Amino acid sequence: MKILHLITGAETGGSRKHVITLLEQFSKDEVVLALMHEGPFAEEARQKGIRTEVFSQNSRYDLSILKKLVAFIEEEQFDLLHTHGPRANLFGIYLKKKTGIRWVTTVHSDPSLDFVKSGVKGKVFTALSMYAVKKMDGYFAVSERFKQNLMKLGIDGSKIHTVYNGIHFMKENAEPIPxxxxxxxxxxxxxxxxxxxxxxxxxxxxxxxxxxxxxxxxxxxxxxxxxxxxxxxxxxxxxxxxxxxxxxxxxxxxxxxxxxxxxxxxxxxxxxxxxxxxxxxxxxxxxxxxxxxxxxxxxxxxxxxxxxxxxxxxxxxxxxxxxxxxxxxxxxxxxxxxxxxxxxxxxYSLEQLEQATRHLYTHLIQK
CATH class of the missing domain: 3.40.50.2000 (Glycogen Phosphorylase B;)
Structure with a gap:
């Protein structure tokens, strides 16, 4: 099993922590993280021992990295592409078309609201994002309610798997900030x-x-x-x-x-x-x-x-x-x-997150 995770790399919130925490549960030979920006995300991932490759963009509209990603997927012979976020999802359409790779996503937010207050460009990107979300082979929903939301978008419920977020729960509280x-x-x-x-x-x-x-x-x-x-x-x-x-x-x-x-x-x-x-x-x-x-x-x-x-x-x-x-x-x-x-x-342990994720990966690869 060899999985490529694709996300922009500019994230600072929950999606960044989710991806890093998830990839830590897999061996170094099983997962690779592809980012579109150097920065704190890439630095943290490398510190955690996650193989991290950056395909830098000159701007968010720079599509030149797509051919590089296609070549990387074919050279490394990945079994599955796992995208996170609207830009990575849009790129996934091209990557699947060119390589035939199986494609799964974790939807971290409502795709209809990702570009709120972004004007005309926001409306265009929202339409593209909604289109992309309907093209995957599998989906991770991080709650039953969110699974229902995806189904309302017209996605086949059999493709959606509820996998709860997980963290490492401490036995003792952290040291409080004075x-x-x-x-x-x-x-x-x-x-x-x-x-x-x-x-x-x-x-x-x-x-x-x-x-x-x-x-x-x-x-x-x-x-x-x-x-x-x-x-x-x-x-x-x-x-x-x-x-x-x-x-x-x-x-x-x-x-x-x-x-x-x-x-x-x-x-x-x-x-x-x-x-x-x-x-x-x-x-x-x-x-x-x-x-x-x-x-x-x-x-x-x-x-x-x-x-x-x-x-x-x-x-x-x-x-x-x-x-x-x-x-x-x-x-x-x-x-x-x-x-x-x-x-x-x-x-909501890390163990349940890893086991449920691995189960869906195996199911999609063997289809």
Missing amino acids: RSELGLTDEDFVMAMVARLHPIKGHTIVFQAMKRIEAEERPHLLLVGDGPIKEELEEEVKNLELNSHVHFLGFRSDVDGIYASSDLALLASYSESFPLALLEAANQHVPIVTTDVGGVKELVEDGTTGWIVPVGDASTYAEALHGAVGRRKKGTLADMGETLYQYASER
């Missing part, structure tokens, strides 16, 4: 939101919810991640007069420590499959407030291990934050995080 380094105290209520700064992630909903909370009880929000709307979000925080409570931390490699220093983890996305960030929060025994997207109901039990609120509803989100603040005052919030950890660690 709150003093962030200008915070032990008395402050601290929330962590790990998400790229993109419209689909719903940061605005969180800001609006925070504004509904009285200043003396208002939590502090740690924003981990970077993205195309950073300046827009910073301006919104300023306009809402939340500067003293919203902290932009940028990309961080110590997410576990940030979660360990937090009282609550947040997700406010308009669309997700199965957010890896929530598993990372569970790993640090931190309860969650999340919008009702993707497979979150398969992880979070509303009122027991966190709160699930409707998408785009700032008022209900604020009620959930109020509830979390109240639980902390009563001393029961940490118990919710402990219950979440026990549930997640039993069901």
Whole structure:
């Protein structure tokens, strides 16, 4: 078995971590990672011992690498192509046509929303992306709900395999980032939101919810991640007069420590499959407030291990934050995080991720 994974290499969020974590479960002879950019992604993959090849583009519209990828696939005699993300999926159409290689994808986001706020080009790329998604031989859905979403796009359900994300669950919490380094105290209520700064992630909903909370009880929000709307979000925080409570931390490699220093983890996305960030929060025994997207109901039990609120509803989100603040005052919030950890660690291991992925690979190769 020899698998080529293709992704742009510019990712900084959950898809990057998912790919690296997955490839670590396979032997060096079984998987190769192909990227379109040198950078932190490539560097991290090599540090993990993953064979990494970069096919650099002059721009995202540079198609000259396609012939190089075709030659690479034929020379190395790969059994399967596994793409991640809309650009890699578009390239997969050409690669399959030229080489005949079997092709599988992990859909990390809703393809109809990948190019939100990208104007006319966004509409064109959305159409191409939707076309590409329907051309694969197999699909990984990271939740049952997301499998249903793919089927609504007209994809044969027999080609879609639900494979839950997995992480290495620690027996002990990570070392918390000292709150003093962030200008915070032990008395402050601290929330962590790990998400790229993109419209689909719903940061605005969180800001609006925070504004509904009285200043003396208002939590502090740690924003981990970077993205195309950073300046827009910073301006919104300023306009809402939340500067003293919203902290932009940028990309961080110590997410576990940030979660360990937090009282609550947040997700406010308009669309997700199965957010890896929530598993990372569970790993640090931190309860969650999340919008009702993707497979979150398969992880979070509303009122027991966190709160699930409707998408785009700032008022209900604020009620959930109020509830979390109240639980902390009563001393029961940490118990919710402990219950979440026990549930997640039993069901979302790296072992199940590797076994389920290998099973589909073997099935497709032997067809």
